[in-house]
Amino acid sequence: MERASIVDTLPVYIFDETNRLKYEARVxxxxxxxxxxxxxxxxxxAPVVEKLRQAVLDPRNHRYSVSRGIPGVRRELAYWYKRKYDVDLDPDKEVLLTLGAKEGFNHLILAITEPGEHVLVTTPCYPIHRFAVQLARAVPVLLPADPEKLLPAAEAALSSVEPRPRTLIISYPNNPTTACVDLEFFSKAVAFARNHNLLLIHDFxxxxxxxxxxKAPSVLQVPGAKETALEFYSLTKGYSMAGWRVGFCSGHAPVLNKLRRxxxxxxxGMFQPIQIAAAVALRxxxxxxxxxxxxxxxxxxxxxxxxxxxxxxxxxPRGxxxxxxxxxxxxxxxxTSFDFTRFLLAEAEVAVAPGIGFGEAGEGWVRLALVENEHRIKQAARNIRRALSKC
Ligand SMILES: Cc1ncc(COP(=O)(O)O)c(C=O)c1O
Incomplete structure (x- = not known):
């Protein structure tokens, strides 16, 4: 049955195409x-895997858990923020467990956004930042991800776009540009958000x-940030726990409560043994x-x-x-970035992500993830040297 839906408005995922080319080359x-x-x-x-193993053997952990996360894991996240950033968080009201940052982010945008609303998003960006807005039937207003240009561009957008945006989404260290910021930048961003009555969402x-x-700063380190900002944190990258799907959203309690609801x-809720093991990771x-x-x-x-x-x-990159x-x-x-991606695959047996996949502002660039070992990196460099020498 043909049926139009919001999903049809999403563009063809460019990475589906590069994955297909990669698959064909492998075949x-x-x-x-x-x-x-x-x-x-x-x-x-290893201690995280071992804790999961133990917890999974206990049938009490096989039942439904709680959607917001068990107190133990929220408490460990609050201790983590205190230890690393000297940030105080109330684990009951200011911390929420999510099924990875990606799920939490999508549902946050859905929870706080009206259809037709404008939302400020940087570009190029992690594609979900932009498409979560679209899935909430709202309209992304794209701003440069370059931290030097971001706030002036946001100021200009606020005075020219109707309905006036209420949300600004940022992420540093940045995927894909790798741009990093200092605490002074976040102080300015928080002041900007407060002055303009914006919710500031930082994906950390x-x-x-x-x-x-x-040392990458947390936006929550800025005094008063919790009155206007929320921050996502994830165990995916730092703890190498991608498949476990453990993320957190912390900060501004009233909006966090909407996400909780x-x-x-x-x-x-997440399978409880994973929550127990995540608490061990953080601790x-x-x-x-x-x-x-x-x-x-x-x-x-x-x-x-x-x-x-x-x-x-x-x-x-610094991060x-x-x-x-x-x-x-x-x-x-x-x-183009896509041509170059195809060229590297065909001539050097190297797969990268074309910059265009992160938005038009990514054209002319490609992103390489550091997920191959040094031996393979050196092999890639030899292949690329050979391929470039033919151009
Ligand atoms: C900026 C950003 N946020 C979130 C995620 C996904 O995090 P998680 O695995 O916790 O959903 C990624 C993954 O690439 C990312 O680059």
Missing amino acids: QGHDIIDFGMGNPDIPTP AYADLVYDNY LKSYYDY DCDDEVQTISGTYQDRRDCLIRNFEQAGWPITP TLFVWAPVPDQLRGRM
Whole structure:
């Protein structure tokens, strides 16, 4: 039966196309070195896996859990914020467990957005930031992800767009651009949000993946931020727990309560053993997170060094799981990001994500996820050198 729906308004996912090309190349026997998706390849820390194993054997943990998260895991998240950022959170009112940041983010936007409303979103961006707005039947207003340009552009949008936006979505360290900010930027963003009566939503998915002694600030560190801001945090990247689907939303209690209410209609909570193991991760695994981040830093250094020698210079990121790289000079203007992605797959057996997949502002760039080991990164550099030398 043909039936029109909101889903039909979503564009063809560009990564479906690149995944198809990758799959075809593999079927033909090519060993593709895959920097395409930010899907961590490092195992989850052993104490977390062991706690899950123990918890799963207890039948009391097999029943429905609670949608907002058991008190123990919300309490550990509050301790985590206190220890890392000196931020005080009430685990009952100011912390909510979500089924990964992605689910929480989508439902938050649904819970707080009216159909036809304008929502300020940066671009290029993690595609969900934009499409969650569209799925809520609202209209994204795109602003530059560059932190230098963001607030002036937001100011201009507020005075020119009707109905006036009520929400600003940001994320630093940024996927895909890898842009990082300091606490002063967040102070300005919070002041801006308060002055304009905006809800500020910060996606802090890459909080733990930071390099060269850079420490990414939390927006909740800004005094008074909880009156206007919410922050998502996730165990996916820092704790290498992508498949576990553990995220949190923290901050402004009245809006968080709307998300809590909406979620109570959608889910019965995460499988309880996972919540128990997530609490152990937050409590006991700071060293493991350091090791994971160190592995990505070594891969970053390896990639930057070897790709430069291959004729593709790239600025090293200070954070995230990614490298954001311009289409090399000799091909710029001749190839779009999608053409270049196809070229790398065909000529170098290397998969990347084309910048256009993150919005028009990503054109001319590609994103490489640091999810291959150093041996494979060096192999990729050799292949790329050979491919570029033919251009
Ligand atoms: C900015 C951003 N937020 C959220 C996510 C997804 O996080 P989770 O696995 O917790 O849903 C990603 C994953 O790539 C991301 O890049």
